[in-house]
Amino acid sequence: MNIKVAFYKARGRHRDRFVRWWTNSPYSHVELLLADDKTLIGINPPDKPRVRKSVLGEGANKHDWDFVTLSATEEQLANLSEFYEITKENRYDWIGMILSNVLPFKIKQINKWYCSEWVAHALLYAKVLDQKAMQNYNRSGITPSDLYKILKYRLY
Numbered sequence: 001m002n003i004k005v006a007f008y009k010a011r012g013r014h015r016d017r018f019v020r021w022w023t024n025s026p027y028s029h030v031e032l033l034l035a036d037d038k039t040l041i042g043i044n045p046p047d048k049p050r051v052r053k054s055v056l057g058e059g060a061n062k063h064d065w066d067f068v069t070l071s072a073t074e075e076q077l078a079n080l081s082e083f084y085e086i087t088k089e090n091r092y093d094w095i096g097m098i099l100s101n102v103l104p105f106k107i108k109q110i111n112k113w114y115c116s117e118w119v120a121h122a123l124l125y126a127k128v129l130d131q132k133a134m135q136n137y138n139r140s141g142i143t144p145s146d147l148y149k150i151l152k153y154r155l156y
Helices: 014-023 074-087 094-102 115-125 144-155
Strands: 002-008 029-033 039-044 048-055 065-071
Touching: 002 144, 014 144, 029 115, 029 144, 039 115, 048 074, 065 144, 074 115, 115 144
Parallel strands: none
Antiparallel strands: 002 029, 002 065, 029 039, 039 048
16 A cells, blocks of 8 residues: 655745745645545644644645655554554644754654654654664654655655
């Protein structure tokens, strides 16, 4: 089966434009798109700042997203579902995000996430992505663009 990692690239809100500018990236957000090709799981700060499932709406423009397709076994999908159950309702790490960008060191709150950090951990937990692919990255500071590069590099 396939899952997709969905990277948001549309103009979006002011927040999206700021994130892209701050991270020097074409992407402001990332979530997982499950095998049904409509269920998203992840954390989206402006909508509901907690880990949750949502549906990629009928009116959603798929041109607003770049997708990286990954193969996943039944066991990996079960692990992904388990990670979601463990972390669902965890909140967005606003304090960590703000302080880590103004202080010379990283701040990480337990059980709080950035969108790309949650997706990276979910893929590692499910064993869709291995530790070797992540060895040069600090997962608590990973941006959507970093994750995109890791996944594209892994596929080639």
